[in-house]
Amino acid sequence: MKKRGAPQLLAWSKSSQWRAISSAQAKKNLAALNAAPRCGALARSTGGPCRNPIKAGFNRCRLHGATPKGAKWHIAGPAITHVKTERKIRDRVRAAEKKARRLAKMAPEELEAHRQWQRAHQPGNAAARQRLRDERKQSAEVRAMMERPRPAPSAKSSELADQITALRAELDRRRDDEQKPKPIGAFA
Ligand SMILES: [Zn+2]
Incomplete structure (x- = not known):
């Protein structure tokens, strides 16, 4: 293993005084x-x-269950969070640098092929992406259908509409008749 640190520090870490201090602490x-x-x-x-302490x-x-309890049971300690976060950041940075080096080495046509592959292969769940694509297509179709102008009414349909209006008027008239009080007995 490569030795690190200044020579004075290395000497100090091997001195009997240092050993005494660390042994006492241990x-x-x-x-x-x-x-x-x-x-x-x-x-x-x-x-x-x-029998563990x-x-x-x-x-x-x-x-055996010495985990935080109470209202903040789900919050990891600050030390753990910070170590994990820093490791994640380091990993991401390292991966990005590695990728950048790989791309920098590529010939132009190779790079173009790589970009095309990346565009055709999005990350994530393929089935979920297909479902989203289908949904987008369906909504576009519905939108187009809604925006299409309605056809002008034909002679037949306007004739039917007139009949419906006449029948409704007849129905109203008959209902009114039924509501009227009926004459009783001799005054009929
Ligand atoms: Zn135990």
Whole structure:
């Protein structure tokens, strides 16, 4: 492995003083771990209690449900979030750089072929994209149908419309007749 850092720092990390400090800290950490209460969950590997030290603030170890509880149970700790986000960003940047290098090496006709392939092969679910295409096509057809001018009424249809109007008028008249009070007995 390549050694990193200034020579003074490398010397310091090998000095007996540094060893004493780090050994004392390691012993302190180990003592705290040993003093911590034990997780009592059933360990499937042994069939007995787990015996791992519990995580601070919980009564189980990290393997047996020592996960955040309460209103903010779904929010990961800031350290984890930040590490994951930075890794994602780094990965994206690295991928983009790699792609840019690959494109820069391509001959013009090769580049054009690549662009055409990219246009023809969109990312994502092929079935979902086909469904969206169908929906767009159908809406365009409906729109065209709505915008098409209505044909002028033919002689037959205007004749039918006149008949309907006459029948409606007749119906209204008969209804009015029925509503009128009927004359009774001798005055009929
Ligand atoms: Zn446990």
